[in-house]
Amino acid sequence: MMPAETTKTSAMTGFVARTQTPSEWRAVTASILTLVEEATFDVTSEGITFRAMDPSHVALVDLFWPSSGFEKFECTKADKFTVRVEDFTKLVRRAESKDSIEISRQATDSLVMKLGSRREFELHLIESNQSNTPLPKLSFNSKFTIIEPAFDRVLNDISVVSSHITIETKKDTITFSGKGDTGKATVTLDRAGQDIPELDVKEESKATYSIEYLLKITKAAGSASDMINFEYSSKMPLRMEFKLGEASKGGRIHFYLAPRVQE
Amino acid sequence: MGVNLRDIAEPKKISLEDLKGRSLAIDAFNTLYQFLSIIRGESGDLLKDSKGNVTSHLSGLFYRSMNLLDIGIKLVYIFDGEPPKLKHAEILRRAEIKKEAASLYTEAVARNDLVAAKRYASATAYLDKAMIQDSKKLLDLMGIPWIQAPSEGEATAAHLAKNGMVDYAASQDYDSLLFGAPRLARNVTISGKRKLPNRNIRVDVIPETVVLQDVLTENGISQEQLIEIALILGTDFNHPDFKGIGPATALKLVKKYGKIDDIPELKDKIKFDPLEIREIFLHPLVVTPSRSELEERPPQKEEIFDYLCKEHDFSEDRIKSSFAKLEEKKKVESQSLEQWFR
Numbered sequence: 352m353m354p355a356e357t358t359k360t361s362a363m364t365g366f367v368a369r370t371q372t373p374s375e376w377r378a379v380t381a382s383i384l385t386l387v388e389e390a391t392f393d394v395t396s397e398g399i400t401f402r403a404m405d406p407s408h409v410a411l412v413d414l415f416w417p418s419s420g421f422e423k424f425e426c427t428k429a430d431k432f433t434v435r436v437e438d439f440t441k442l443v444r445r446a447e448s449k450d451s452i453e454i455s456r457q458a459t460d461s462l463v464m465k466l467g468s469r470r471e472f473e474l475h476l477i478e479s480n481q482s483n484t485p486l487p488k489l490s491f492n493s494k495f496t497i498i499e500p501a502f503d504r505v506l507n508d509i510s511v512v513s514s515h516i517t518i519e520t521k522k523d524t525i526t527f528s529g530k531g532d533t534g535k536a537t538v539t540l541d542r543a544g545q546d547i548p549e550l551d552v553k554e555e556s557k558a559t560y561s562i563e564y565l566l567k568i569t570k571a572a573g574s575a576s577d578m579i580n581f582e583y584s585s586k587m588p589l590r591m592e593f594k595l596g597e598a599s600k601g602g603r604i605h606f607y608l609a610p611r612v613q614e
Numbered sequence: 615m616g617v618n619l620r621d622i623a624e625p626k627k628i629s630l631e632d633l634k635g636r637s638l639a640i641d642a643f644n645t646l647y648q649f650l651s652i653i654r655g656e657s658g659d660l661l662k663d664s665k666g667n668v669t670s671h672l673s674g675l676f677y678r679s680m681n682l683l684d685i686g687i688k689l690v691y692i693f694d695g696e697p698p699k700l701k702h703a704e705i706l707r708r709a710e711i712k713k714e715a716a717s718l719y720t721e722a723v724a725r726n727d728l729v730a731a732k733r734y735a736s737a738t739a740y741l742d743k744a745m746i747q748d749s750k751k752l753l754d755l756m757g758i759p760w761i762q763a764p765s766e767g768e769a770t771a772a773h774l775a776k777n778g779m780v781d782y783a784a785s786q787d788y789d790s791l792l793f794g795a796p797r798l799a800r801n802v803t804i805s806g807k808r809k810l811p812n813r814n815i816r817v818d819v820i821p822e823t824v825v826l827q828d829v830l831t832e833n834g835i836s837q838e839q840l841i842e843i844a845l846i847l848g849t850d851f852n853h854p855d856f857k858g859i860g861p862a863t864a865l866k867l868v869k870k871y872g873k874i875d876d877i878p879e880l881k882d883k884i885k886f887d888p889l890e891i892r893e894i895f896l897h898p899l900v901v902t903p904s905r906s907e908l909e910e911r912p913p914q915k916e917e918i919f920d921y922l923c924k925e926h927d928f929s930e931d932r933i934k935s936s937f938a939k940l941e942e943k944k945k946v947e948s949q950s951l952e953q954w955f956r
Contacts, residue, residue, distance in 0.1 A: 407635030
């Protein structure tokens, strides 16, 4: 009698989370894949969160995905699960663009992923050796919203001459620039243009960042959102925000990046 | 030496840049032996300073470590302590091979056969106490942490990787996997063009990694079973010499029967104590360093010039330029987010 009882109770702990399309999970897994090999997700009745830095502690991804951002979300007891990101990503990639993705866990050491209604995978979870990652304490003097293809183009322009990009905001303009052995590149965007729906400069700011990190995250997280919210201050880390799904109730990925040592 | 698990633990080729930002616990003895056998002149003679001191190990340690630091890889070297008693037979066996190689080398030099001389020379590589002291001193000057293991260096390296204190155990030997290292990196300190021993061709030595969990999953075995397979194939602690049993057969037998002493065709031929060897791999003697012991410190450049250039005749220009290169790299690097956590 006892074992049956135990099984029944434990079957009630766990969670189910379903999204209508694979686009959010694609962006989430691709973003995490740019940073770490193993990822621990926290699941509570509020939703799913994840936070980690890359091994050199230059970049940080902070995922907040509220239950309202899912088509179906149930969580009876707070839970954590750790996966090899590459394996998890492979499963997500198996989804076709119209497939729903449902992940669930019923008190086992596996995660069940259903693609559409007929395809089911079981992914073995791994042991977590994750440590708690704090968030950097920052105040931002410059904010702007840039459309994703425009930012992608800027990055690719500057990367022709440099591995770093300097971002300078003035009241009505943003200047992206870089210089290297072969020459210089400058892209100026202004408030009136369509590429920058929003620009808010409390204080003129200028900082330099690695293009490699920015290209990777823009490609990964940008797939789910058309706009990127960008915040930074002079010689300080930047924060990029990518929305997941509908802006009002969906989740978001925050990406933090430390500036370059030398201006 | 160590067990050869390549057939069942296929490594994945990587580039050193893939390890950027990662940390390695490097098996120091294993690496220094590599330097002593590889870093040699045309006729196989070791690099020496004007006073006749061997400097191959220092050259390898300095330039190879700088190369890894340049990429942004964090290092800690792990030095062997007292070998387990069971390794004594293996140590004697190796000494015997070296003695033989040494006399073949002398003969080859005498008859002016440089190709043969070089071949035998690399097999004579011998790491003495002074070289170990030299190496520790150089690491101290370079600000690279090193740890004295109580016993096998690989065991402590695996222990650090297992506890998340480093990302990889780095060694040429697969034994790290037997000690439970979740990730093994090979060829990191010797990558580049290398002449194959005994053959006159040059090959690319490419860094590679092995993930323990993948090895276990792909073969459908447990960590304990992996150790049983190694016992059949032979480790540093036993030389079973079961005729005609390679990795594939060993895998099959272990999957079918479990432990080596339960395998009908082998159990009567075991001339060693499996229990004792299992114990070495499953519960090795290791040390847990503090976080601060694993931290990099700034290099003492003046002292390094004195030590390598004045004492051991290294080229000052070359040492200077490798520091300049590293500093240039540091300048354009991104800062760590950590300073904004406070």
